[in-house]
Structures are given as C-alpha cells and as structure tokens.
Amino acid sequence: MKGVFWNCNGFADCKKYRFLNELTKEKNLDFIALSETGRANFPQSTLNNICAGRDYLWHCMAPRGRSGGMLLGINLLNFDIGEIEEGDFFVRFKIRRREDDFKFNLISVYGPAQVEHKSLFLSEIVNVCSKEALPIIIGGDFNIIRRPQEKNNANFNNRWPFLFNAVIDSLNFREIEMSGRNFTWANNLPIQTFERLDRVLVCTDFESKFPHTTVQALTREISDHTPLLFSTNNPSSNYQPQFKLELGWLPREGFCEMVKDVWQSTIVSGSPIERWQAKISRLRQYLRGWARNVSGVYKKEKETILNKLDALDKKAEIMLLTQQEVDLKHVLNERLSELLREEEIKWYQRAKLKHLLEGDVNTKYYHLKANGRHRKTRIFQLEDGVNLITGDAQLKAHITGYYKNLFGPPEITPIEVDETQTGDIPQVSELENEFLTQPFLEEVRVAIFQMEHNKAPSPNGFPPEFY
DSSP states (O other): EEEEEEOOOOOHHHHHHHHHHHHHHHHTSEEEEEOOOOOOOOOHHHHHHHTTTTTEEEEEEEOOOOOOOEEEETTTTEEEEEEEEEEEEEEEEEEEEEEEEEEEEEEEOOOOOSHHHHHHHHHHHHHHHHHOOOOOEEEEEEEOOGGGGGGGSSSOOOOHHHHHHHHHTTEEEEEOOESSOSSEOOOSSSSOOOOOEEEEEEEEEHHHHHHTTTEEOOOSSSSOOEEEEEEEEOTTTTOOOOOOGGGGTTTTHHHHHHHHHHHHOOOOOOOOOHHHHHHHHHHHHHHHHEEEEEEEEHHHHHHHHHHHHHHHHHHTTTOOOOOOHHHHHHHHHHHHHHHHHHHHHHHHHHHHHSSSHHHHHOOHHHHHHHHHHHHHHHHOOOETTEEEEEEEHHHHHHHHHHHHHHHHHOOSSSOOOOOOOOOTTTOOOOHHHHHTTTTHHHHHHHHHHHHHHHHOTTTTTGGGGGG
C-alpha cells in the first residue's frame, strides 16, 4: 500500500497536476491526501488527471477563508470505503482492503497556523481517534513541531510541542521516521527557516500489521512543503533474510547436542581457519533449514495450547474441573510460558535494548523497537556525483560494484618490492619468531568471552553468546 501526504500550498499550478500524475503512475499510489488546496471543488477532469485516470473516490473539503481546503482520494480497485467523516481540521475515510479484508482508518489533517486554533485542532484529533477501535493512519501538515531539533534556529516555544507529544502518547501513536530530509517546510526569506511540520503517525496495531512501513521525503521544488511518500513495503516473496542465530534457540532441549553433531560431522582438510570456516558455513546452512521447520511447529504448538486452555477455562465456568484437567492446565501454562519467553528473547535481541531486564513481559514493545531500527537502516537512494540512484536493483548493483572496486584486486603497477633486501630492516630472532608463532587459543577465548552480550553478530550470523 502506497500513498502521498502533501501540503500543496494552492492547486492552480499545472506543474502540481503533472507531479501527482507522474507520481501516481510511477509509484502506483493507493491514496492521495492533499491539504491547503484553496479550492471548494474540483472538476472531474482535474481529478482524473491527478490520479492518472484510475478509479479513485474523492472527497473535497472547502477552505475556510483564504487558506485551507483538503482533498482525499482512494483507489477503489484495491479498497472499499465504509464511511467518510469531515471535521474542522481533518477528513477521515474508513477503509477495507480487498486483498485481505483488513479494515482501518485513513485520516488526512491540516493543522492551523494560527496559535489561537491549535488547541481546537489537538482536541479534535483526540476526539476522532480515541473513539475508533480500528487501526489508524493519520498524516499531513500538523503545523506543530515536536522537539527543538525539528527547527534550524533557536526560536522554540515548548508549549505546543509538549501538548502535541502528550496527545501522541495518550493515543498510543508512533511516528514513522522520515528518510531523505530533516525538515519538511521552508520559507522564502534570505535567511531561511526550516521546520518539520509534516509527518505520519500510526497506531501500534497498524505497525504490527505492517512492520516495514516507511515514509520518504520527496522533492520540494513546486511547494514550500515536502510531499511524504507513505509505503507499507511488503517484502518480496523472493527475499531471503540474512541468517542470524536467535538467542532463544540456546536454551532449547537438545540444541547444543545438535550443534555438536553437525560440527563434528563436517570433516575437511586445510588450515585451521579453513576448517573452521567450512564447519561454521555448514552449521549455518543446517540451522537455517532447521529454524524454518521448527518455527512452524512452534507456532502450531502455541495455537494448540491456547485453544486447549481456552476450552478448559470455558468448562471451568460451568463445572468443576477434574484433578487430571487441573494438572493438564498447569502443564499447558508452563509450556506456554516457555514459548512466550523464547518469543520475547527473540524480539529483545532484535530490538538491541539494554534498559529493560530479561524476564519482563515486553514482547510487543521489543517488536516495535525492532521495526523502528529496521526502518532506519533502509536505503532509498544514493548520489553518485550528479547521478541519483534509486530502486532496489540499481542500488544493489551500484553498491556491489563500488565495494568490488574498493576491495578487489589492485591495479597493475610497475613498482615492485625486493623482499630480499633486509639489511637496514630490524629482524626478529629465531627464538622470538618461535614465540610469536606459537598457538594462542587461550587469548582468543578470553577476547571472545569479554564481548558484551546482545551485540551485532559477525557476518556469519553467530553472536558472541553462541561461543
């Protein structure tokens, strides 16, 4: 699912029509949310031009005074509209996605620039969002910054940022971090002021459904505000994630014995480092397949346990359980605790957090933090001189070629080094050489065991805890 939030600062310029038309075709947009359109209505021909002739349903909100006006459209090929609501500062669509019957609220906002109206704006956000049970996406020009870093000068008043952050926390929203720029608005004065006024917020239920959601800042050439490209970024079916040993595997019964058997069954010749590399590669290959199989088994086991516990709870509401059923319930609860504990360790590892102790029930929190870290590492584009490189295939080819040239074979050079000329170079003695080349296994072990836990794994995917 993709869409754009944009304060277009008036909609009389044909450049803006062309921009949205080309963006819709290039990104295959599912929704378009515009603010400060300055118009009470649009001809159907104009709307068709904006969405590149696709079957969109539109709702237009008239401006109040000389500024304002909103336009929200949704692609009916992929979505059904259940309800449309208009407020003083927002337009809300209640949407059902046809692909998977997922229902959610899409809210486009335009916050007032006038200070006397900001409290009404924040109150309206709370009122419309707090009554909704379905997941929410809310985006647009809020006209409020959240922290001093979202402005390029020291002219900062904490009153409205404090209230805005309090509203976000009370509604349990998370901001999708924007990539591509630091600010979304700029004035045209000789000494420019830059601020981040536009953003996209989602509830935690939506983020759990779409953990790879991103917001990308586009060009700001035809408006004083930056368009924000919203995308759920559903991973490709051909994508194979990098192998990483999960810390939750280590306490599993029989895991260490299995690793030992695979390690000892791999017999190769060569130097110690070559033998170790072959064994670790074979183990990684084996664990990748083992994890894929066991993950499905554990999910089914968890679902079965929950169904059995639910049946026992319902039975206990109408009659006394037998001693055998009480014992069974105790065993099921213990096993469920083990499965949930392993799930929590998995997301704790991915979140890379230290301020929460192991043993706390914070799996959802770890999950959301891990998703946030994943979004920050995503690369949308690179600049190579005057060229702009975009698209996954082009980025992969450029990065691969760059590092092949950087770390590949050196260029042929006529310069040679005569290694036989050692007269003016101090040499180690035979005794010193023997000392330097003797085995140093204990030093390696001490160094590895001094490594801090829950750190990034080595390129082969095995963290320090494995050793």
